[in-house]
Amino acid sequence: MAELALDGVTKRYGDIIALDDCSLAVETGGFHCLLGPNGSGKTTMLRLLLGLERPTEGTVTRRGVTVGAGFQRPSFYPSLSVRENLDVFARFQAEVTDEWRERLVSGVGLDKAVDRRAGDLSGGFARKLDLALALLGRPDVVLLDEPLGALDDVSRARLLDFLDAYAEDGHGVVVSTHRISAFEPSLTRVSILTEGLVALDRPVDDLPVEEGERLQDRYVEMVRDATS
Amino acid sequence: MSLRSLLRKELYWSRRNLLVLLLVLCLVPGFFAASSLLFQDVIPRDTPVAVVAGSDDVTADELFAVQAGLSFFATPVEYGDRDPALRDLQREGVYAVVEVPHGIREPGRAVTFRLFVDGSMVPFKEPSQTIAAIMESRLDRELDATVSVERVVVGNSHDLSGYLVPIVLLGLVMLLAFTFVPYALTSERRALDRLRLESSLEAVVGAKLLFCTLLMLVPLVVFHLVLGAIGFDIAALTPVTVLAVLLTFVALSAVAMAVVVATRFTATGRLVNVVLLLFVLGFSGLAYPAGYFSALRKTVVRGMPTHYATVLVRSSMLRELPLSAFADWLVGLAGVAVAALVVLELSLVYYRRTV
Numbered sequence: 001m002a003e004l005a006l007d008g009v010t011k012r013y014g015d016i017i018a019l020d021d022c023s024l025a026v027e028t029g030g031f032h033c034l035l036g037p038n039g040s041g042k043t044t045m046l047r048l049l050l051g052l053e054r055p056t057e058g059t060v061t062r063r064g065v066t067v068g069a070g071f072q073r074p075s076f077y078p079s080l081s082v083r084e085n086l087d088v089f090a091r092f093q094a095e096v097t098d099e100w101r102e103r104l105v106s107g108v109g110l111d112k113a114v115d116r117r118a119g120d121l122s123g124g125f126a127r128k129l130d131l132a133l134a135l136l137g138r139p140d141v142v143l144l145d146e147p148l149g150a151l152d153d154v155s156r157a158r159l160l161d162f163l164d165a166y167a168e169d170g171h172g173v174v175v176s177t178h179r180i181s182a183f184e185p186s187l188t189r190v191s192i193l194t195e196g197l198v199a200l201d202r203p204v205d206d207l208p209v210e211e212g213e214r215l216q217d218r219y220v221e222m223v224r225d226a227t228s
Numbered sequence: 229m230s231l232r233s234l235l236r237k238e239l240y241w242s243r244r245n246l247l248v249l250l251l252v253l254c255l256v257p258g259f260f261a262a263s264s265l266l267f268q269d270v271i272p273r274d275t276p277v278a279v280v281a282g283s284d285d286v287t288a289d290e291l292f293a294v295q296a297g298l299s300f301f302a303t304p305v306e307y308g309d310r311d312p313a314l315r316d317l318q319r320e321g322v323y324a325v326v327e328v329p330h331g332i333r334e335p336g337r338a339v340t341f342r343l344f345v346d347g348s349m350v351p352f353k354e355p356s357q358t359i360a361a362i363m364e365s366r367l368d369r370e371l372d373a374t375v376s377v378e379r380v381v382v383g384n385s386h387d388l389s390g391y392l393v394p395i396v397l398l399g400l401v402m403l404l405a406f407t408f409v410p411y412a413l414t415s416e417r418r419a420l421d422r423l424r425l426e427s428s429l430e431a432v433v434g435a436k437l438l439f440c441t442l443l444m445l446v447p448l449v450v451f452h453l454v455l456g457a458i459g460f461d462i463a464a465l466t467p468v469t470v471l472a473v474l475l476t477f478v479a480l481s482a483v484a485m486a487v488v489v490a491t492r493f494t495a496t497g498r499l500v501n502v503v504l505l506l507f508v509l510g511f512s513g514l515a516y517p518a519g520y521f522s523a524l525r526k527t528v529v530r531g532m533p534t535h536y537a538t539v540l541v542r543s544s545m546l547r548e549l550p551l552s553a554f555a556d557w558l559v560g561l562a563g564v565a566v567a568a569l570v571v572l573e574l575s576l577v578y579y580r581r582t583v
Binding site for chain 2: 050051052053054067068069071075076077078079089092093133137
């Protein structure tokens with residue numbers, strides 16, 4: 001059985017069904033994209049996998065893996081500096097070496113902001129701090145909700161390189177997004193969510209994409225068909 | 229046009245915040261309007277007063293006659309012995325002890341009643357003199373003997389400024405528990421998801437409560453230093469005071485934190501905590517002892533754990549009573565703190581189950 005998985009999970013908020021009988025497994029050592037339009041249930045799925053919400057029905061398995069998270073709304077202490085945030089959250093981890101911390105700060109492009117108050121950071125730097133905190137403990141799997149949001153093109157490229165290397169080191173990377181293009185070269189698996197249902201969940205080599213067709217275009221077409 | 233648009237926005241806001249508006253505009257004013265009924269008298273009329281026999285010769289009939297005479301301006305409570313009566317005087321269970329002499333039914337015999345009052349109970353100083361005078365004239369009229377009343381002040385005497393010290397200290401404890409602690413906990417909100425992932429809600433809230441409780445030692449030390457500097461003979465760092473202050477702080481802070489968590493760290497929680505603060509300040513018998521007011525208010529005050537904390541701190545600071553004199557109340561206060569922590573845990577369970 002997978003180490004991080006949802007099995008037959010339904011999540012309701014009152015009358016609204018956010019996820020409907022969804023099953024999904026996350027593997028370490030791959031780059032998994034959770035793709036779907038706004039309101040398709042991606043964030044809910046990530047929060048269920050993280051154990052921050054409870055399923056209405058079904059089971060969530062999280063066995064023997066360490067999990068890190070980047071949140072849709074960056075999660076840190078706004079009154080502390082970037083360095084203090086890194087210090088505080090490093091103490092929750094078994095071991096964070098100085099070498100890894102420096103590599104991480106540089107990899108996500110936080111170098112210039114380490115002494116700034118986190119609450120004063122721009123949207124892009126706040127996102128970078130959130131990503132750095134997600135990866136601080138070198139978790140087996142990192143779940144990132146819209147990780148490229150608010151990042152400039154250079155920062156995006158740096159982060160993608162960093163995540164690529166992280167996945168190649170044998171860690172699992174799961175990104176939730178509604179724009180797959182930026183991640184396309186790195187992906188090993190794609191799951192598409194529409195209206196709370198898993199419409200597709202396959203390794204990237206098995207995707208129903210024609211020669212020369214862009215994955216983003218195929219995805220948009222699939223969602224249109226499913227929702228029309 | 230701009231004003232109309234903004235007023236329309238206020239209507240939308242009101243519709244989205246109906247519960248808050250109901251609380252602020254209906255429930256709170258209604259509560260305070262009704263609570264004015266609880267303040268009925270300026271001069272104490274139902275003050276509990278202990279009645280004890282001055283010697284073994286005093287008969288049950290004599291005690292009964294005195295109680296009947298006292299019941300017009302106090303609530304007499306018969307005690308079998310003077311020591312437990314004086315102990316309750318120190319614990320503010322009664323506000324005076326009347327010692328009844330033998331021979332009150334004998335015509336022409338001169339008898340002297342002794343009225344014991346506590347020297348630290350400053351608000352009762354003047355009324356106790358009035359009560360002694362009323363008591364003397366009333367009992368002299370009703371009894372066959374010639375009655376005189378001797379007023380005896382027991383324990384340390386303090387003036388109003390000394391009497392206010394424990395009140396200010398406990399008021400500060402209440403203020404910090406219902407304002408600073410919720411503020412400090414709400415500041416965790418932006419990091420809450422990550423904290424829940426890396427740790428647990430219990431650990432986050434527990435660490436915050438422990439830290440804030442330890443911080444409460446600072447104002448105690450400040451009180452101790454300032455009181456010493458201005459020459460007050462009041463000890464702020466006695467074991468009873470420290471324990472009572474910390475246990476009260478833990479209990480109130482746990483309730484305030486439970487409100488913050490149950491209202492999902494929103495402004496509604498801060499508002500509810502301010503209302504709770506006003507309630508606790510008004511009904512703990514902080515300034516005026518519980519025995520001073522109407523029967524209804526007395527019942528409310530005596531049902532509040534903070535009333536016992538007030539008496540504990542007042543007794544420790546002004547009367548310098550040892551820990552052993554209040555061990556039972558301290559255990560009770562610890563029980564209340566544990567109960568408040570259970571309520572806090574239930575709020576955390578509710579939070580987790582409803583996300």
